[in-house]
Amino acid sequence: MAIALKRVTGQAxxxxxxxxxxxxxxxxxxxxxxxxxxxxxxxxxxxxHSPIMGAIKAFAQKGGHILGVCNGFQIxxxxxxxxxxxxxxxxxxxxxxxxxxxxxxxxxxxTHKWKKGDVFRTPLAHGDGNYTADIATLERLEGEGLVAxxxxxxxxxxxxxxxxxxxxxxxxxxxxILSENKRICGMMPHxxxxxxxxxxxxxxxxxxxxxxxxxxx
Amino acid sequence: MNKPVTVxxxxxxxxxxxxxxxxxxxxxxxxxxxxxxxxxxxxxxSEHCSYKSSRKWLRTLPTKAPWVIHGPGENAGVVDIxxxxxxxxxxxxxxxxxxxxxxxxxxxxxxxxxxxxxxxxARPIANLNALRFGSPENPVTRRVIDGxxxxxxxxxxxxxxxxxxxxxxxHPAYDGNPLVNAMTVGLARKDRIFLSAAxxxxxxxVYVGSRxxxxxxHGATMSSAEFDEDALSKRPTVQxxxxxxxxxxxxxxLELMATDAIIAIQDMGAAxxxxxxxxxxxxxxxxxxxxxxxxxxxxxxxxxxxxxxxESQERMLMVLRPDRTxxxxxxxxxxxxxxxxxxxxxxxxxxxxxxxxxxxxxIPLDPLAEQAPIYDRPATPPxxxxxxxxxxxxxxxxATLLKLVGSPDLASRAWVWNQYDSTVGGQTVRRPGAADAAxxxxxDTDIGLAITTDCTPRYCQADPKTxxxxxxxxxxxxxxxxxxxxxxxxxxxxFANPEKPEIMGQFVAAVEGxxxxxxxxxxxxxxxNVSLYNETRNPDGSTTAILPTPAIGALGVLDDVNKAxxxxxxxxxxxxxxxxxxxELGQTIWLREILGQEAGAPPPVDLAAEKCNGDFVRxxxxxxxxxxxxxxxxxxxxxxxxxxxxxxxxxxxxxxxxSGIRPExxxxxxxxxxxxACVADGKALCARAQAAGVPARIIARSGGNDLILPSGVTxxxxxxxxxxxxxxxxxxxx
Numbered sequence: 025m026a027i028a029l030k031r032v033t034g035q036a037x038x039x040x041x042x043x044x045x046x047x048x049x050x051x052x053x054x055x056x057x058x059x060x061x062x063x064x065x066x067x068x069x070x071x072x073h074s075p076i077m078g079a080i081k082a083f084a085q086k087g088g089h090i091l092g093v094c095n096g097f098q099i100x101x102x103x104x105x106x107x108x109x110x111x112x113x114x115x116x117x118x119x120x121x122x123x124x125x126x127x128x129x130x131x132x133x134x135t136h137k138w139k140k141g142d143v144f145r146t147p148l149a150h151g152d153g154n155y156t157a158d159i160a161t162l163e164r165l166e167g168e169g170l171v172a173x174x175x176x177x178x179x180x181x182x183x184x185x186x187x188x189x190x191x192x193x194x195x196x197x198x199x200x201i202l203s204e205n206k207r208i209c210g211m212m213p214h215x216x217x218x219x220x221x222x223x224x225x226x227x228x229x230x231x232x233x234x235x236x237x238x239x240x241x
Numbered sequence: 242m243n244k245p246v247t248v249x250x251x252x253x254x255x256x257x258x259x260x261x262x263x264x265x266x267x268x269x270x271x272x273x274x275x276x277x278x279x280x281x282x283x284x285x286x287s288e289h290c291s292y293k294s295s296r297k298w299l300r301t302l303p304t305k306a307p308w309v310i311h312g313p314g315e316n317a318g319v320v321d322i323x324x325x326x327x328x329x330x331x332x333x334x335x336x337x338x339x340x341x342x343x344x345x346x347x348x349x350x351x352x353x354x355x356x357x358x359x360x361x362x363a364r365p366i367a368n369l370n371a372l373r374f375g376s377p378e379n380p381v382t383r384r385v386i387d388g389x390x391x392x393x394x395x396x397x398x399x400x401x402x403x404x405x406x407x408x409x410x411x412h413p414a415y416d417g418n419p420l421v422n423a424m425t426v427g428l429a430r431k432d433r434i435f436l437s438a439a440x441x442x443x444x445x446x447v448y449v450g451s452r453x454x455x456x457x458x459h460g461a462t463m464s465s466a467e468f469d470e471d472a473l474s475k476r477p478t479v480q481x482x483x484x485x486x487x488x489x490x491x492x493x494x495l496e497l498m499a500t501d502a503i504i505a506i507q508d509m510g511a512a513x514x515x516x517x518x519x520x521x522x523x524x525x526x527x528x529x530x531x532x533x534x535x536x537x538x539x540x541x542x543x544x545x546x547x548x549x550x551x552e553s554q555e556r557m558l559m560v561l562r563p564d565r566t567x568x569x570x571x572x573x574x575x576x577x578x579x580x581x582x583x584x585x586x587x588x589x590x591x592x593x594x595x596x597x598x599x600x601x602x603x604i605p606l607d608p609l610a611e612q613a614p615i616y617d618r619p620a621t622p623p624x625x626x627x628x629x630x631x632x633x634x635x636x637x638x639x640a641t642l643l644k645l646v647g648s649p650d651l652a653s654r655a656w657v658w659n660q661y662d663s664t665v666g667g668q669t670v671r672r673p674g675a676a677d678a679a680x681x682x683x684x685d686t687d688i689g690l691a692i693t694t695d696c697t698p699r700y701c702q703a704d705p706k707t708x709x710x711x712x713x714x715x716x717x718x719x720x721x722x723x724x725x726x727x728x729x730x731x732x733x734x735x736f737a738n739p740e741k742p743e744i745m746g747q748f749v750a751a752v753e754g755x756x757x758x759x760x761x762x763x764x765x766x767x768x769x770n771v772s773l774y775n776e777t778r779n780p781d782g783s784t785t786a787i788l789p790t791p792a793i794g795a796l797g798v799l800d801d802v803n804k805a806x807x808x809x810x811x812x813x814x815x816x817x818x819x820x821x822x823x824x825e826l827g828q829t830i831w832l833r834e835i836l837g838q839e840a841g842a843p844p845p846v847d848l849a850a851e852k853c854n855g856d857f858v859r860x861x862x863x864x865x866x867x868x869x870x871x872x873x874x875x876x877x878x879x880x881x882x883x884x885x886x887x888x889x890x891x892x893x894x895x896x897x898x899x900s901g902i903r904p905e906x907x908x909x910x911x912x913x914x915x916x917x918a919c920v921a922d923g924k925a926l927c928a929r930a931q932a933a934g935v936p937a938r939i940i941a942r943s944g945g946n947d948l949i950l951p952s953g954v955t956x957x958x959x960x961x962x963x964x965x966x967x968x969x970x971x972x973x974x975x
Binding site: 025027028057058059061062063064117118119120121147149151214216217220222223224 | 391394395398399401483484485486488655658659660661662663664665667668669670672682684802803
């Protein structure tokens with residue numbers, strides 16, 4: 025993640041230690057992937073209670089931009105900054121593979137480089153990425169355009185009961201969601217792992233380019 | 242609680258020592274040893290720690306080259322990869338634990354090999370695994386695969402080190418004794434390598450990491466004996482891993498290594514506190530005194546014997562500069578890991594262990610090391626295999642190909658790889674299956690490391706010497722096929738009971754073959770591990786030995802990683818066959834899967850041809866002529882072509898062989914030293930090959946999405962993939 029951010033902004037992001045309580049002056053907070061606290065209790069559950077989270081919640085309340093990827097998404101749902109939860113993958117196994125994402129929400133800080141319906145490839149790597157939420161929450165997410173990305177096939181077809189195009193079994197094939205003010209985005213796949221032709225492509229780059237433009241604006 | 246035990250010869254035998262070895266203990270000590278002392282001797286002199294059956298032969302392997310910084314004898318091998326960087330790597334087995342408790346056995350195998358690498362100052366950047374399972378028809382195999390794959394993923398994914406490659410074979414000989422060989426590659430500045438030799442009398446001995454529990458006691462002894470029907474009752478000897486602690490330990494150690502605090506450091510692996518303290522003091526020529534009251538403990542009332550032999554995971558031992566212990570303590574406190582000064586170095590040349598005011602052990606280190614048994618075990622040279630005669634093809638080429646690409650040893654491994662995070666860290670240039678070797682980039686440089694593991698056990702069984710040479714040659718070829726310059730090898734020698742002359746004969750022959758290949762290819766062995774007694778005693782008293790499996794892990798370097806090529810068929814290209822084809826069908830996958838025979842001699846290994854053909858291929862990759870490359874191995878030419886087609890979805894039309902070789906021998910023979918290469922102008926490459934003395938001919942032209950056989954029969958890339966990808970999901974039930 026730090027490599028991708030540096031590639032887009034030209035400068036290395038500042039790393040924050042979990043025991044810190046102050047974010048300092050920042051435009052963007054990124055919660056990266058990576059088994060915080062070993063994911064031993066429940067993915068993201070312990071990180072949601074780490075000392076720095078108070079400052080992150082305050083940052084969110086002030087309208088700050090937050091991106092959570094993989095474990096970062098799990099942490100955001102555990103803290104309540106985003107609704108719903110991530111269950112074990114439907115096949116009960118860790119999945120590490122490429123997937124295709126269909127862009128659902130236009131004109132958000134995270135997606136404005138794409139048009140609605142665009143499809144891009146990105147790796148995913150998780151054991152607990154099966155998004156779920158209660159019916160009322162789902163209706164709100166769908167009704168208010170807060171679904172950012174859905175799992176799809178290469179042509180953009182979305183089929184929630186298809187284990188190939190919706191590998192972890194997420195409800196409504198949801199891969200990423202937005203907060204009500206659309207300034208917080210959580211997603212399970214890793215666009216930051218596809219920002220370099222050498223590593224197989226730059227499909228994930230528009231998210232970071234767009235995000236940087238949005239927060240600088 | 243602990244019953245008082247009498248130390249005598251019968252207890253020594255229970256601990257795995259022979260009567261003669263126990264006699265040696267008595268003469269070194271000049272008295273009856275204490276229980277703790279006997280424990281120390283038994284683990285240090287176990288096959289696992291002492292290499293007593295293999296050492297004589299390991300010494301014959303070439304270990305030096307100008308780019309080798311540290312060869313065997315350290316925790317891992319170290320090679321120079323340019324621009325001030327070193328790659329540090331090793332492969333190690335966790336076979337016995339992985340049968341007893343597949344998840345934890347495999348997980349702690351990954352944890353252990355990671356520690357061997359970061360102990361030396363390297364950040365681990367890639368993991369690989371060479372796995373051998375029993376017959377797919379054996380119901381136990383499914384349980385073992387499920388646990389091993391979950392264990393490797395569970396540990397590696399959590400630690401955040403990408404698992405980028407490896408290999409899997411199936412054979413009934415592994416039914417009761419699967420092989421789990423884990424390899425880690427790490428990266429360090431070459432002037433910042435950390436070694437294990439202790440120095441400085443009075444300097445503090447520091448324990449960091451997880452607390453010590455009762456898990457894994459006598460694990461090293463367990464893994465130095467063959468299995469009997471009670472194998473599963475040995476579960477308490479298997480350790481339990483905690484990958485999150487390992488992650489913290491990696492970060493804390495690397496942070497400390499950036500200071501000047503560390504004099505020596507060693508992970509606590511097999512035989513735990515015993516082997517780490519004995520080896521550090523022994524290598525440094527000093528004595529060591531440990532106070533076990535200071536050891537962080539997970540449970541109350543542990544005895545000295547238990548603490549010295551525990552194989553609890555995620556622990557390290559260090560000797561620090563006394564004026565830097567506070568710096569070190571702060572770092573470990575920050576990472577919330579235990580940090581304890583548990584002793585100091587002495588000038589006595591003894592290891593002295595104290596606990597609760599009692600002297601529990603006092604052993605002279607020199608004789609413990611120097612009088613360790615070394616055996617020149619009787620070895621019966623393997624019989625030359627009978628030549629293969631009179632086989633004929635019962636199936637059409639297309640039916641044969643579809644069967645082969647779906648067979649257990651050739652079927653897609655995606656079901657396995659997809660459970661390993663192969664991209665974490667963002668430096669994976671070629672993921673599993675995309676090239677003949679995995680390729681990871683060295684961050685902030687253009688350097689690429691190519692990494693592979695290889696061994697063909699059925700060849701080794703038929704002819705261990707040829708099989709040993711072939712394993713090395715295939716690893717070298719796989720690195721070469723990406724454009725990398727092969728640098729060095731780590732070997733993981735898995736064999737059965739060395740006390741049987743025919744098994745020892747296999748070992749000696751395989752090492753001889755490996756040594757010849759390593760010398761001819763300028764490809765030294767820089768680290769390794771020997772796993773013996775991989776043998777199961779059956780209820781009727783007979784035994785089943787594994788196939789001799791000298792697994793080779795190998796590393797190569799690309800100065801410019803942008804020049805690396807993958808194996809996927811490229812569009813509008815000529816496909817050139819490089820290397821000579823005689824049609825060797827002995828011990829082939831074709832013979833086994835189509836005719837049900839494991840017979841004949843394996844394909845001969847011509848090391849001069851390997852070098853010549855490989856150097857030619859590499860130069861043509863690096864100058865941009867070859868745009869995709871795949872070595873020809875299991876399944877021969879046609880399987881290799883099919884693999885290229887499946888990797889990119891681009892098809893090709895094969896030409897008829899005009900060589901006078903029968904079609905099945907031409908297409909499915911496993912002659913060595915061969916490659917398939919995609920080039921824009923095949924004639925030009927063939928002319929260039931001819932000038933270099935390398936056999937080459939165009940065998941196909943790429944295009945479309947179908948593989949078109951010489952007979953005109955067409956198989957679509959999609960149909961090939963369907964046949965290729967069915968095996969693992971069918972076996973594992975999803």
